[in-house]
Amino acid sequence: MHCPRPPPLWNGWRARPCDPYWPVWTPMNRRRFWRRSQRGRTRCIPRAPRGCCSPSGACFLSLRARTAADQPGIIRGVVAEGATMIGRVRRIIGVVLCGCLAGPGAALQAADGDRPPLVIEHVDVISMVQGAPPVLRDQTVVIAGGRIQAVEASASPTPVKGAQRIDGRGRYLLPGLVDMHVHVWDEAELPAYLAHGVTTVRNASGMPFLLEFADAIQAGRLTGPELITTGPILNGRGHNTQANHQIVETAAEAREAVFAHHARGYRHLKVYSNLNPEAYRAIRLAARELGMSIMGHTPEGARQVDAAGVPSFEIAFRDILRDGWLSIEHVESIVWHALGDRLDPQAMCALAAEIAASGVPVTPTLLAHHNLVRVARSQGAFLRRPGVETMNPFIAQLEQPVYQHWASQPPTSRDAHDAFYAEAARCLHEQGVTLLAGSDAGIFVNIPGLSLLEELELLRGGVGISPWEVLATATRNPAQVLGRAARAGQIAPGFDADILLLAGNPLEDIGALRQLEGLVVDGVWRDAQGIEALHRQAREVSLERSQQRILAAMAAQGTPVE
Numbered sequence: 001m002h003c004p005r006p007p008p009l010w011n012g013w014r015a016r017p018c019d020p021y022w023p024v025w026t027p028m029n030r031r032r033f034w035r036r037s038q039r040g041r042t043r044c045i046p047r048a049p050r051g052c053c054s055p056s057g058a059c060f061l062s063l064r065a066r067t068a069a070d071q072p073g074i075i076r077g078v079v080a081e082g083a084t085m086i087g088r089v090r091r092i093i094g095v096v097l098c099g100c101l102a103g104p105g106a107a108l109q110a111a112d113g114d115r116p117p118l119v120i121e122h123v124d125v126i127s128m129v130q131g132a133p134p135v136l137r138d139q140t141v142v143i144a145g146g147r148i149q150a151v152e153a154s155a156s157p158t159p160v161k162g163a164q165r166i167d168g169r170g171r172y173l174l175p176g177l178v179d180m181h182v183h184v185w186d187e188a189e190l191p192a193y194l195a196h197g198v199t200t201v202r203n204a205s206g207m208p209f210l211l212e213f214a215d216a217i218q219a220g221r222l223t224g225p226e227l228i229t230t231g232p233i234l235n236g237r238g239h240n241t242q243a244n245h246q247i248v249e250t251a252a253e254a255r256e257a258v259f260a261h262h263a264r265g266y267r268h269l270k271v272y273s274n275l276n277p278e279a280y281r282a283i284r285l286a287a288r289e290l291g292m293s294i295m296g297h298t299p300e301g302a303r304q305v306d307a308a309g310v311p312s313f314e315i316a317f318r319d320i321l322r323d324g325w326l327s328i329e330h331v332e333s334i335v336w337h338a339l340g341d342r343l344d345p346q347a348m349c350a351l352a353a354e355i356a357a358s359g360v361p362v363t364p365t366l367l368a369h370h371n372l373v374r375v376a377r378s379q380g381a382f383l384r385r386p387g388v389e390t391m392n393p394f395i396a397q398l399e400q401p402v403y404q405h406w407a408s409q410p411p412t413s414r415d416a417h418d419a420f421y422a423e424a425a426r427c428l429h430e431q432g433v434t435l436l437a438g439s440d441a442g443i444f445v446n447i448p449g450l451s452l453l454e455e456l457e458l459l460r461g462g463v464g465i466s467p468w469e470v471l472a473t474a475t476r477n478p479a480q481v482l483g484r485a486a487r488a489g490q491i492a493p494g495f496d497a498d499i500l501l502l503a504g505n506p507l508e509d510i511g512a513l514r515q516l517e518g519l520v521v522d523g524v525w526r527d528a529q530g531i532e533a534l535h536r537q538a539r540e541v542s543l544e545r546s547q548q549r550i551l552a553a554m555a556a557q558g559t560p561v562e
Contacts, residue, residue: 116162117144118497118525122154123168126507127491128175128475134468134507141173143497146523150493164525171517172505174471175489176200176225176498178478179452181329181363181438184210185392186546189448190217190224192390192538193441195531196449197516199498200478200488202438203229204270204295204329205244207553211265223537225521226498228268228482230295231261232557234283235272239303243398244550245272246557251282258286268293268326273333275299277315284323293326295363297333310340321358327436327481328355331364331424332417343420345427352424352431361434361481364425366462367455368440372406373418375445380407387447390538394546399444422462429465436481437474448538453513460510467507497523 120143125136140157142150150158176199184190184203190213193201203210206229214229216222234257235245248254258269269292271283280299287294301314317338320328328334335341338351355362374382383403388396429435437459439451452474459470479489488496499520504512519526526534 115144115523116164117142117149117160118166118520118523119143119157119160119163120166120168120173120499120501121157123171123173123501124505125151125173125491126471126505127151128468128471129490129492130476135172135505139173141491141499143499143520143523146497148491148493148495148497148499151491166501166518166525168501170503172502172512173491174500174502174506174513175475175491175495176500176519176521177452177474177513178202178437178489179225179439179441179474180327180436180478180481181365181440182448183395183440183442184213184227184229184448185395185442185550186541187213187222187224188538188541189390189392189442190222190227190538191534192448192450193225193452194223194449194519194521194526195516195534195538196453197500197513197519198225198449198452199519199521200226200228202268202478202482203227205233206231206261206266206270207244207550208264208556209549209553223534229266230268230270231257231264231266233270233272233296234258234275234279236274236276236279238274240273243559244554246559248279248283249276251278254279254282255286258283258290258292262290262292266292268295270294270296271299273297273300273337275315276301280315288324294323295325295327296329298328298337300337310342311336312340313337318354321355321360325360327361327363329363329365329438330368330440331362331366331421331428332369334362335417335421335424343416345420345423348420348424349427349431352427352433355428356432359434361436361477362428363436363438364421364428364459365438365440365455366421366425366458367446367451368444369414369421370418370458370462371445371451372402373414375403375406376409376413377411379411383407383445385445387450388445390448390541391445392442392546393541393543394550395443397543402444422458425459425463426465429463429469434477434481435459435465435473436477437470456513457510467510470510471506497521 120141122138123141125139125141126134127136136151138154140150140152140154141148142158142160142163152158174197177197178200179193179198180202181204182193182201183205184201193199210227210229213222213224214227217224217227232246233242233244234248234254235241236249237247241247246257248257254275261269269283269287271280271294275283276299280301284294286292298317298320299315303311303313305311317334334351334355335343335348339347371382380403425435437452437455439455440446441448441451456470456474459465459473460467465473475489476485477489479485479487482488487494488498491499497520500513500516501518501520502512503515503517506512516531517528519531
């Protein structure tokens with residue numbers, strides 16, 4: 001198919017096509033800026049061949065904090081940059097054209113305008129809008145173009161012609177859930193998240209093929225939640241190193257790794273506990289230079305243990321609170337690094353106040369430790385629980401020594417720690433720390449999708465957080481932390497149409513999140529049969545496919561593969 005070249009001028013504005021894998025420069029070569037489109041929502045140039053309008057390669061130019069504008073015939077996301085030169089302001093307009101960006105095998109999809117509106121009628125809405133009633137009764141929600149267009153009383157709704165209509169009587173709408181800490185290894189895992197109402201995930205151990213997954217999901221070629229990923233985990237050598245970690249020991253190695261991650265398309269970094277001060281400082285400075293975020297385990301540097309068994313660390317936990325992280329992961333890592341593994345409630349609550357003052361969010365991932373405790377309590381029987389068939393078979397093979405260790409532990413050996421981690425999460429919440437729901441799904445026995453629901457149940461039943469605030473950890477809070485508070489995490493006009501239809505009210509029973517009857521992702525409706533189809537897809541795992549892909553990714557990042 002022949003895709004037309006973009007005209008030098010479009011309605012008087014200079015057109016600049018943008019390939020998603022290359023930087024785009026202004027004519028003055030002064031500002032490098034580009035960003036992918038939001039999940040392939042595109043508009044095409046009038047009269048362009050239809051095949052040129054696949055959203056699979058779509059991206060748009062943007063400048064920080066500038067608002068994108070819509071123009072007829074131009075992809076959503078036109079942005080103006082003002083640059084003062086010799087007393088004049090030149091408007092440099094970046095226009096991304098639809099054509100010639102689709103990769104091989106790209107699925108051609110109808111534009112948003114070709115999809116009929118979706119109307120969910122007579123439904124109770126848990127909007128998650130701050131200050132709104134917890135439940136808006138008997139509402140009609142109108143969805144078009146992947147966005148929520150209206151939320152209004154069903155008694156007097158605005159007429160919508162030609163819409164697909166869903167009867168929501170006796171049911172509840174909730175924003176799609178976000179899992180802020182997962183490990184994705186294969187495309188078969190992705191439908192499992194959707195099947196449990198998880199519409200966005202943040203992957204915490206990047207590999208190159210995950211960037212391809214993210215693009216394919218955005219373009220509609222792959223079924224799955226919106227996928228945000230860090231680069232490969234950056235760690236130093238030592239006691240806490242895993243096969244998929246990228247080892248950096250010097251400042252030069254660390255800086256080179258960060259720039260390589262950025263060049264490959266990663267915009268988030270994950271760091272780990274073995275990093276020494278020089279490597280960590282280089283990562284932090286390079287991330288700031290490139291505008292990349294940092295999350296992960298707090299680096300400890302060299303570790304020493306005194307005669308009483310109390311550890312001390314080269315890098316103080318409190319020093320990291322000043323470094324502007326996007327989030328700190330794992331409450332058990334906080335207890336270890338900041339408290340020296342002392343199970344001291346008073347010290348923990350004092351620490352929580354310091355974390356709150358720093359403004360750094362925390363992803364507790366209570367389930368990560370709790371499920372290993374369940375393995376010990378059951379002497380290994382928990383390893384065979386329903387749903388493990390959706391776990392990645394290659395990763396499960398690699399984790400067999402971990403499984404065997406925990407299955408052989410005394411059943412109550414970690415009960416005190418398990419209870420204290422819940423107490424620590426309670427302190428964090430009470431002191432005002434922003435909590436993010438994360439499940440550590442994809443490793444150990446944390447089942448993709450289901451594990452986020454279990455994490456939320458722990459936050460409610462084990463920690464005692466109110467139902468609305470528990471839901472906020474997987475809706476409003478992630479949207480705020482990811483810079484999406486104006487478009488995600490709530491059911492309100494103008495927000496992304498990622499929505500769950502539940503049979504019960506999770507504000508009364510958090511377990512109602514398991515009663516998913518319908519799902520809207522990017523404005524597309526799936527009923528109960530569609531959700532069951534997602535469950536079937538999630539069971540289509542492949543040991544051979546995963547092994548080849550993961551080993552190749554490890555080799556590419558410098559991990560010796562035997």
